[in-house]
Amino acid sequence: MSEADAQTSKISPARRGGRAGRLEAHVRRGVRKTSASATLNAWSLTPGDPATRTLVIACGALIAELQQVIRLNGLDHIEVTAVPADYHATPDKIPDAVAAKIRAAKQRYAHVLVGFGDCGTRGRLDEILAQEGVERIEGAHCYAFYAGLDRFAQLHDEAAGTFYLTDFLARHFDKLTLKALKLDTHPELKSDYFGNYTRVVYLAQLPTPERLARAQAVAAWFGLPLTVVETGVAGLDDWLKAADRTSADQNSAARAAK
Amino acid sequence: MADDDLDLNTLNDEELVEQMWDDLYDGLGEAIEESVEILLARGWTPYDILTKALVEGMRIVGVDFRDGILFVPEVLMSANAMKAGMAILRPLLVETGAPKVGKMVIGTVKGDIHDIGKNLVCMMMEGAGFEVIDLGINNPVDNYINTALEQNAEIIGMSALLTTTMPYMKVVIDTLKDKGIRSDFIVLVGGAPLNEAFADAIGADAYCRDAAVAVETAKSLISRRQGAMGSQ
Numbered sequence: 001m002s003e004a005d006a007q008t009s010k011i012s013p014a015r016r017g018g019r020a021g022r023l024e025a026h027v028r029r030g031v032r033k034t035s036a037s038a039t040l041n042a043w044s045l046t047p048g049d050p051a052t053r054t055l056v057i058a059c060g061a062l063i064a065e066l067q068q069v070i071r072l073n074g075l076d077h078i079e080v081t082a083v084p085a086d087y088h089a090t091p092d093k094i095p096d097a098v099a100a101k102i103r104a105a106k107q108r109y110a111h112v113l114v115g116f117g118d119c120g121t122r123g124r125l126d127e128i129l130a131q132e133g134v135e136r137i138e139g140a141h142c143y144a145f146y147a148g149l150d151r152f153a154q155l156h157d158e159a160a161g162t163f164y165l166t167d168f169l170a171r172h173f174d175k176l177t178l179k180a181l182k183l184d185t186h187p188e189l190k191s192d193y194f195g196n197y198t199r200v201v202y203l204a205q206l207p208t209p210e211r212l213a214r215a216q217a218v219a220a221w222f223g224l225p226l227t228v229v230e231t232g233v234a235g236l237d238d239w240l241k242a243a244d245r246t247s248a249d250q251n252s253a254a255r256a257a258k
Numbered sequence: 259m260a261d262d263d264l265d266l267n268t269l270n271d272e273e274l275v276e277q278m279w280d281d282l283y284d285g286l287g288e289a290i291e292e293s294v295e296i297l298l299a300r301g302w303t304p305y306d307i308l309t310k311a312l313v314e315g316m317r318i319v320g321v322d323f324r325d326g327i328l329f330v331p332e333v334l335m336s337a338n339a340m341k342a343g344m345a346i347l348r349p350l351l352v353e354t355g356a357p358k359v360g361k362m363v364i365g366t367v368k369g370d371i372h373d374i375g376k377n378l379v380c381m382m383m384e385g386a387g388f389e390v391i392d393l394g395i396n397n398p399v400d401n402y403i404n405t406a407l408e409q410n411a412e413i414i415g416m417s418a419l420l421t422t423t424m425p426y427m428k429v430v431i432d433t434l435k436d437k438g439i440r441s442d443f444i445v446l447v448g449g450a451p452l453n454e455a456f457a458d459a460i461g462a463d464a465y466c467r468d469a470a471v472a473v474e475t476a477k478s479l480i481s482r483r484q485g486a487m488g489s490q
């Protein structure tokens with residue numbers, strides 16, 4: 001059926017518009033651009049020696065915790081910039097968004113690190129990182145590197161039907177899960193998505209009573225028991241400090257070579 | 259509801275089929291059920307309704323999902339609408355002896371309970387004339403192999419959406435090899451985090467990026483196999 005046929009047909013306007021309506025809306029909405037350069041401009045006012053500064057390009061879901069790690073360790077020469085966390089619903093967008101930020105960052109920073117898991121990018125993120133010579137934190141997703149890879153495997157073995165929460169996801173569950181899956185407007189889909197889940201595990205980074213209450217509310221929405229596992233931010237902390245030591249070695253080597 | 263404004267009975271066959279594509283696209287299960295009943299009453303064979311209206315409609319949904327125009331919730335709603343139509347057609351297809359292309363055992367691997375994509379593959383394979391035995395989610399190796407042997411299936415399909423569960427596909431394939439029955443089956447794998455290189459590395463017959471590719475690949479591998487058997 002051609003678009004023209006769709007418009008002249010005696011049906012459809014009363015309905016939601018089928019494909020023709022959707023395509024029109026898609027064109028109107030346009031495609032969201034990643035604003036790597038805009039973000040970097042904001043950083044250009046930051047003081048510090050450009051020859052030693054590090055930028056961590058990370059998922060929006062990790063920014064608060066990374067900033068915490070930076071603050072606690074006094075790693076003032078490390079800055080962070082975010083790629084939107086909601087790209088997780090369409091992981092094919094992640095590698096290009098990260099690559100754009102890496103290329104922009106390389107002009108301004110001595111070192112670039114990536115705070116992302118594989119996150120369903122079909123290995124493309126790792127391919128790009130290998131090309132760019134940039135390292136990322138180890139693990140398939142943030143649940144794994146917060147819990148620690150072995151502990152995560154153990155938790156998942158205990159119950160395959162586990163849904164994981166982090167501080168970030170507990171706080172943004174409504175937007176990142178309910179809204180993204182259209183459960184706000186189509187509650188009837190709940191059992192299609194979650195019918196096979198048996199428990200919720202809250203991997204708590206920096207638990208507060210308020211965050212715990214959020215996790216409890218999410219588990220109550222699922223109608224499932226909640227297990228709380230305090231992970232802290234050691235996964236990020238160990239990674240960032242180790243990567244920073246490597247950067248420092250590279251800085252000294254570069255100075256020695258001059 | 260706005261949909262009540264439209265009397266599907268007033269549409270001729272061609273218009274009705276096009277409307278069904280739109281209704282599948284919009285995930286309107288009740289409208290699909292009604293249209294299926296109308297076409298049956300007009301003397302359409304269940305097989306024609308399945309392929310020309312439902313499968314073609316879902317093919318369009320698949321294309322727009324691939325192109326980033328539709329997202330997971332829409333695809334899920336479309337699949338549910340198709341399921342509603344299939345529920346009416348399935349018993350009739352059995353009665354009318356629609357062509358059978360082959361048999362597939364499919365499931366999501368151990369540790370993984372993502373199933374939207376797998377369910378879609380089941381439906382499209384069924385729509386293409388395959389008999390599909392759906393093992394559901396979280397399947398250990400025995401589920402695949404025992405069922406495939408018992409049911410005399412030609413194809414074993416595995417789905418995984420987590421990087422951590424993908425390697426389990428290799429466990430299943432290696433077990434087939436250990437038992438000396440690897441070449442008795444066509445092994446298809448799929449799921450968002452996979453790619454062709456991974457499928458090659460674990461020794462699968464093919465990686466399929468979506469349900470449409472799964473159908474095409476299954477058909478061509480089955481006919482190649484039948485050709486090879488015929489020439490023996």
Ligand code: B12
Nearest residue numbers: 120164371372373374375415417420421448449450468469
């Ligand atoms: C929807 C979704 C969910 C739903 C699943 C509902 C359900 N009943 O399946 C919910 C919200 C419950 C969920 C949960 C989780 N998810 Co999830 N999820 C997704 C999401 C957004 C879409 C998957 C989907 O349904 N796509 C739609 C279908 C139509 O596409 P498809 O699955 O790719 O299938 C097609 C093809 O791949 C192919 N195919 C698929 N299987 C097969 C099999 C064969 C044999 C063949 C031939 C072809 C084939 O054909 C299909 C049809 O065209 C993906 C991201 C993404 N866009 O891929 C993340 C994603 C898969 N999830 C992810 C994660 C981490 C999780 C959780 C751990 C999160 C959590 N907070 O706990 C849990 C998993 C828990 C568990 N125990 O398994 C990650 C995995 C990352 C990784 N590297 O491993 C992803 C990639 C998100 C991300 N970017 O990080 N998830």
